[in-house]
Amino acid sequence: MLRATLTSMLHRKLRLVLSGLAVVLGVMFVSGSLILTDTLSRSFDNLFAGVYADTDVQVHGEPKVAVDEFEGEQVPATMPADIVDRVADVPGVASAVGEVEADGARVIGSDGKVVTSFGPPRLGVNWGGQGGLIELRDGRGPSAPNEIAIDAALASNAGLSVGDQVGVLTLEPRQDFELVGTFGFTEDRDTIGGVQFVAFTDEVAQELMLGETGVWTAVDVKAAPGVSHEQLRDDLTAALGDGYQVRTGAELAEDASAGLRSGLAFFNNILLGFAGVALFVGIFLILNTFSIMVAQRTRELALTRAVGASRRQIVGSVLVEAVVIGLIAAGLGLAAGVGVGALLATLAGGFASLPTAGLAVPASAVISAFTVGVLVTVVAAGMPALRASRVPPVAAMQEAATPDRPLTRLSVAGTATLAAGGAMLALGLTGNAGGQELWAVLGGVLVCFVGAALLTPLIARPVVSLLGRLFSWSVPGKLGRLNSGRNPRRTAITAAALMVGVALVAGVGVILDSAKTSIGGLAEDAMDAELIISGEQTGPRPPSFDPDVLDRAAALPGVDTVAGLYGDQAEVDGQTGFVSAGTDLAAVRKMFGLTAESGTVDTLAPGQLVVDSRTAEDRGIAVGDRLPVQLSRGEPSTYQVVGVYEWLPIFGGFVLPPEATANFGIPQPDMGFVKLTEGTPADQVQPQVAALLADSPEVSVTDQNAFIEQQSSQLDSVLTMIQILLALAILIAVLGIINTLALSVLERTREIGLLRAVGLGRAATMRMITVEAVVIAVFGALLGVVVGSGLGAAVVGALGDEGITTLTLPWTQLATYLVLAGIVGVVAAVLPAIRAARTDVLTAIAYE
Amino acid sequence: MSALGNDGVAARASDVWKVYGSGEAQVVALRGVNVELARGAFTAIMGPSGSGKSTLMHCLAGLDSVTRGEISIGDTQLTGLGDAGLTKLRRDRVGFIFQQFNLLPMLTARENILLPLSIAGRKPDRGWFDTVIDTVGLADRLSHRPSQLSGGQQQRVACARALVTKPEVVFADEPTGNLDSRSSAEVLGFLRSSVHESGQTIVMVTHDPAAAAYADRVVFLGDGQIVDELTDPTAETVLDIMKRLDTLLLVNAGELAGSDAGPVR
Known part of the structure; x- marks a missing residue:
């Protein structure tokens, strides 16, 4: 029987090619995604292993607010400067050096625009001299407060060279520096994974990147000869006590790439979701091919039955055919997926200036390729196989007329399936699926498709x-x-x-x-508000601008009110989430049409906050409550709820008084709203506001x-x-x-x-x-x-x-x-x- | 038959050779066939299996090309006409009736009958359409689909389709091959009446002497050549010749193998 099946397949090979192609493409998508993310993941591992290769142990502070990477950026914790001496005193430490490293050093290129980043941070660091990874390419390191050095890739992207005056945006508005040097990295690299580096002198780095002098974000520790990194880590942890993270270079590399890996895993799941859709569609194609072939082979099948083949053998023969197609297609799909995955990884690596790791085919790709390939084909061939087994032997003697079978049963099944899918969808969408809403929605959509297909x-x-x-x-x-x-x-x-x-x-x-x-x-x-100041966000960090602009805009003729909005990830009453602050709550209220549900939302004194009605309800917050708040910087403090405003889709969350913004991760407004006086045309004021934004190139006024x-x-x-x-x-x-x-x-x-x-x-x-x-x-x-x-x-x-x-x-x-x-x-x-x-x-x- | 003028000839084959394949696998289907088919006559082409009768008809109808020689329908030389020309010729000047699979299953009887006219974009002649329908006796079956018609009815629809365009020649390839004797008689009866009453020209390939007996003239083919012919045949006279032909061919087969059975370029 097997031989007969295979021979018969060979005769119809052309007809099988197209249905096989569907599986090839689907499997290619699956294994391609897996190989892409695997290669990128290993590339990041390599990158960080390289970055931390010379690091023995580093000491970091505990961040004030732990931020999930999908919500925003972690503001680095700072440690007082005496930490360096405390570390140096620990036995086994050969040397301890304080370091500054924080995201948000944005260089203005020769075209007057901020050099953007689509993910990698734009780090402002203190110049620690050559050594380790750093290799000077041109000029020297910064030695005066008005001097900086930047990495070679950034210099070339920004069109800057040594001797240029360079504007840099930091926690402070634009300041100009003299570019005194450019540097690359060991192994002749111009960049490490597309990260932008701006190196200042120590104090300037502390002031501009951390908001205060006399603090460090890390202490780089070298072990004395004979002391292992792990030993040193344990000794330091014991000596320093709570509130510090002490990690070896290997651990730092692992943590850094683990963060990116979870992002990649998310990305991979999205790709796999789409691959799933492609395979789902492939099922239709294969089902159809097999159905048509079974219909065309009615006589052949009947003859097989007439000469004594059992129903089971007929089903088996069709399924064997499916398995063979599935295996071949999965193999081809895997091969194609390896190619596509490697190609995409190289492209992505090139885009992100990431040297890609060598090609490897993870076991997951092989296993999923064959499982998916065979499973999809066999599932799709199941129905036609059953139909084939129902061909009566007498059909061999009759004209191959396929009578129109009634669609009643199919349609009833379709209606039922559609209803079931609709119900799943409804449960998922109304949030009644017991915490499995996403799956209920996705499953519901899938079942709806099957129902619709049956109808x-x-x-x-x-x-x-x-x-x-x-x-x-x-x-x-x-x-x-x-x-x-x-x-x-x-x-x-x-x-x-x-x-x-x-x-x-x-x-x-x-x-x-x-x-x-x-x-x-x-x-x-x-x-x-007639005019809005905002910018396009390309990375995790929102664009921001000089708060002075708001005051100066308010002074322009024809301007009625100006309000700026700040945002931060803060921990309020034990929960991390987005909080905002307005320069003037009354103005914000007016511009967004906020209405008070209880209390007042007109003014905020220091130590007071207002919250939207939904959050208040969800968290059982009422006017008069006192809530502990930890912002990205500074010490925790207690705020009193003075008002609850009605939630709006475009405005929600806790609103803090303007004084709080000093301790925000980004102490600059990310949006500004300008309301004009009655009868003032917007296009008259717009250029004037635009002129005020000359030094804040991340945003524009529209x-x-x-x-x-x-x-x-x-x-x-x-x-x-x-x-x-x-x-x-x-x-x-x-x-x-x-x-x-x-x-x-x-x-x-x-x-x-x-x-x-x-x-x-x-x-x-x-x-x-x-x-x-x-x-x-x-x-x-x-x-x-x-x-x-x-x-x-x-x-x-x-x-x-x-x-x-x-x-x-x-x-x-x-x-x-x-x-x-x-x-x-x-x-x-x-x-x-x-x-x-x-x-x-x-x-x-x-x-x- | 050479006495007939060009005006009286609906289709003509002059020294037609048809060779399939080459080298060892070469098969000579027609060996210099000369035949003229009279206008307004019902001609049957007969012969045993493999005699080349179907090939001759396919060549005459422009369905197949000849290896050597010339085919003409009316004044038109078929040799050298491209696909477009042959298609147009088939559409406008020739009608076909096949043994089976003659109708399109998704069209009604009426639509099947009018198909060649629709393809040509021509309006049916209302009176002629009614005449044809009356003749084939399908007036009450016009909105049926082929699956709702009996074999005989289907073949009558096919006949009506061949006749409705008033073609110069209708080629019928074993039109009764799949029918029982009563249905056969009906189909053949009005094929003949369309010739005698409307002056239609019909060429029919058959191996059934009873069917051939409906024709005005029977041309006998044996081993790719015209070996005999008969006017005003009856089933008996046709059968006689067929029997004689079988013996003749058996004798000839030996001779031919030694003579001009060689490859034809």
Whole structure:
């Protein structure tokens, strides 16, 4: 039986190629993601191992507020300067050196713009001389307060050279320094992982990066000869007591890369999610291929049954076929994934100036490639295998007419599945899934897709017939339309595969568009400021600007009120979260239209705070409560709640008085709002405010519309990202269309021959196939748009509480998907159409 | 038959050779066939299996190309016509009836009948359409799909489709091969009546003497050559010739192997 199966497969190898291709692409995506993240992860390990290679032990303070890396940046803890002496006194210490290292040293390049970073920190450090990793390239280290040295890569990116006057933004507004030197790193590196280094003299580094002199962020300790790093660490820990982190170089490297690894793992999960979608779509394609092949082989199967094969053997033979395809495809997919993963890792490494580790194929990639590849194929082949086993032996003697099976059972199952999916989705969206909301939503979407796919055959005939009318003006068009309606199951599965990808893109589009309109509308309604000062955030650190600008803007003619907002990650009453502070609560209140629910939200004296109604409710906070607050810097202090304001989607959280900002991680405002006096045109004041921002190049001043536009453009890039990641799923669906058409053309050789005999030209034959493809593709896209809009609308409905109150459908976008589907149909039809046009009339009509 | 003028000839084959394959695998299907098919007549081409009768019909109908020689339909030389030309010729001037798989399953009987006209973008002649439908007796079956029709009814739809375009020649390839004797009689009956009442030209390939008996003239093919012919045949006379042909061919087979059975370039 096995031999018969394999021989029979060889005869149909071409037909198996396309369905195998779906698995190859899906597996490629899976193993590619795994290899990409594995390579990057090992590259970071190498990087940090190198960075800390010369480090014996380092002492750090405990951070005031421990910040999750997805929430923001950790502000480094400082230690008083006498720590160096205390460390030096510990036996076994050969030397101890105080160091400053903090993110937020932003260099203004020769073009007047801040050199941006898409992730790696922009460190301000004290110049500790050459040695260790540092190698001077040009000039010397800074020795006077107005001198700096920067790393070679930064110098070249910023277009700066030794002798230039360079503006640097730190905790303080812009200050100018003389660039006295550039440095690289050992092994002739210009940069370490894209991190920007600005080296100041000790005191300047302390003042500008930490906000006070006489403190260090780290003490670098060298062990005396014969003392192991671990021993030294333990001795130091014992000697210094609580409140310090003492780690060896190896531990520091491990901690540093562990932080990045968790980010990579998150990234990897996202990629795997999209790979999952691609494989899910692949299941449709394989299911269809196997179904068609089983249908075409009815006689062969019946004959096998007639000569004595059992049902089990038939199922087995189909499944063996699936396993073989799955194994081969998984192997190819793994190979392709290794290539793609390595290529992407090199590209990403180049982008992040990260020397990539050598190629290695992690076991996880191999295991998942084969598991996923085989599992997907076997699952997809299961149904057709069962159907094959139900072919009665007598079918061998009959005309191979497949009667239309009723769709009742399928449709009932589809309705039930859709309802189950809807229920899961509802539970997830309303937060009633017992903490598994995300899984409930994702599972619900998946189950909804299966339900919709099961219902598709039922609606295929009427919808396809309706769609087809668009093309029925010609005979080939009419024939194509009729062909696409002939086998509703086949058309349905093919279209459903396309539906999945389009539905996800369309659903996300609906959610983002609704979010844009809702937030935009809210901002327009609520925000009572004509001009807004803000900048685009590219890394973990928000852009900020000189607070003096606010005062000077307030003094401009035509300006009514000015308010600035500061933000920090702080620990309030034991919980870490975002807090803000306004320069003037009354102004903030006016501009955002805040209303007091209890207490007062008009003014804040030092030691007072207000909070939004939701947070108050969640955490049981009421006016009059006294809450301990630890900001990024400084000592903990107690604040009294004086008011609770009504939560707004664009404004929430604890609001502290302006005095608190001195201890914020970034003691500079990140947004400013300018309200003009009645009748003052915005474009008259805007250039004046812009002039004030000359030394704060991270931000710019825009009018309200441009601000909203700027904010929503970030959502657009999210959509683009998702479109790119779903492209593979859609590509697989297109393969499905090609596959279905190719198999149909093969099946209808006689008909095509007849049509050619009675005078259908080659071009017309191609047109007929093309119309069929276009009808299927547009049908799939239409389903996707409808299902996606439905899912999107459901999510939007559930997000009403989060301020997404307006459901808007991105009509242009949705229409574009339909048009694109039409084009995709034309492209998918090319090969099958050529094949059909080449049909040899004589062979086609020859008797069996 | 050479007495017939060009006006009276619907299709002609002049010294037609057809060779499949090359070298060892070479098969000569037609060896210099000369035949003229009269306009307004019902001609049957007969012969035992492998005699080349189907090949001859395919060549005459422009479905297959000839290796040597010339085919013409009316005044048109088929040799040298490209695919587009042949397609147009088939569409506008030739009708086909095949043994099976004759209809498109997704079209109704009426749509199947009108298919060649639709492809050509021509309006059906209402009166002629009704005449044809009446003749084949399908007036009450027009909105049925092929799966709802019996074999005989399907073949009558195919006949109607071949006739509705008023082609110069209708080629029928074993049109009754899949039908029982009653259905066969019906189909053959109106094929003949379309010739005698409407002046249609029909060329039919068959191996059934009873079917050939409906024709005005029977051309006998044996081993790729025309070996005999008969006018106003009956089933008996056809059968006689067929029997004679079988013995003749057995004798010839020996001679031919030694003579001109060699490859034809």
